[in-house]
Amino acid sequence: MPIDPSPPPDLVPLSKLPHFDPRAVPVAAIDSDLPPVPPEQLRPEAIRARFRSPPAWQPEARTEPRFTDRQPAHASVLVPIVLRERPTVLLTERTTHLSTHSGQIAFPGGKRDDTDVDAADTALREAQEEVGLDRSFVEIVGQLPTYTTGTRFIITPVVGFVRPEAPLALNAHEVADAFEVPLQFLMTPAYHRRHVMDAGGARREWLSMPYMDGSTERFIWGATAAMLRNFYRFLAA
Template sequence: MYVVPSCTTCVIAAVNLRVSKKNWHLKRLKLHLLQHKTIPVFDPRKVPVVGTGEHLRAVHPTELKPEALRQRFQNPPLWTPEVLREASFTEREPANAAVLIPLVMRDELMVLLTQRTQNMSTHAGQIAFPGGKSDQADADAIATALRESQEEIGLDATFIEVIGALPNYITGTHFIVSPIIALVKPGFEIQPNPIEVDHVFEVPLSFLMHPRNHMEHEMSWQGQQRRWFSMPYPKQSQDGKTLESKEEDDATHFIWGATAGMLRNLYRFLIA
């Protein structure tokens, strides 16, 4: 999976420029490219791993129960987030956003994730939490996260119990993201928006809260170092068996970037 900008505005401007040869189309294209800069094109799976969390302790299973998490957010410890801001890839104006980190209450807590479609203007094809930009009508970040979850995957708010939030996370594309933590009762129906969501899947919270599954990557771009976490999770069949494939891309859900960064902060919060 390659990370490439797939921006509708840029495509339309480029087509109009080719058809009409009008200078204002060229100006529009240049202006829009300046807003989101040139996002680097790379395969994050191929970037070297420079560290793992093998030396860190995992969150104990008893701390990953619904009531334990409720108590944790009601009485938060003193702690320091590990990742709050990514290296910038753009000169666009910052935009407020919120995501829902849905913890589905099955036999063990499962984190519900989406894979974005390839035609999204930012973070195309990446694994993400349901969420998006704040709307003027949203009362707060919780309202944004709930609205976006309904719009993206059809997750009804009646199944959702918000228990807390993590500190804001600023992405390299200048989104100021509020991560909202919620418990989700089983029985909901998923209806992905085909424009935004390719598919939806779940990962055990215990897997994501074990630092041996946290890989740290590093690369240099335009004179600055960029570091991020990944948490590759083996794809599962409907009967729970691990799928096998000769191609690594087909065998794992590659959770990385902002999504992995927020999960790393959740890990730090739970072990503090």
């Protein structure tokens, strides 16, 4: 049965391409059968060692169904792991007026510039532009496989450790908010929810990882959730 994807009246839509609200789509399954990544494997030295000697593994998600005719564009995001006593991941909430992925939870990042040296350079530059994170506070430790969005961005996730004292200054044009989510939460599949929607005869599937930040729900879904799921597969392999 097709699902009505229109957002509830009290919610701001999280997607414009196509226009539907993922919070209105029921949960099809929860991956509570998969084990969490043990806390010792989330320590900085363990993650460094994992990137130095990667295991045999395969990313679970690589591409989304295409729903635009735009030409593909290369981009990078920074997966910023803040080195607190219990590591966290720094995420942003995009402003609602942006043309793509408005209002969504995202990693700092964006399109590659011709002057960028490599994917890490793009991620660091964009993080500084979006949230004021100076690259001197970041240690790049590795990269994950590319992920292609339905809007045709070919994204390279760049994993970096962020010193907890790093100051932030949000770019109000692009970023409505920035917040941290415990890495252990994100690497626990019992919090990974699967959604399925039939839209115009086409089947669309995605993950969500809703996180309660005090009284605020941070609805992590789509490309951000998919890249985090790939990170889980990498660390759990």
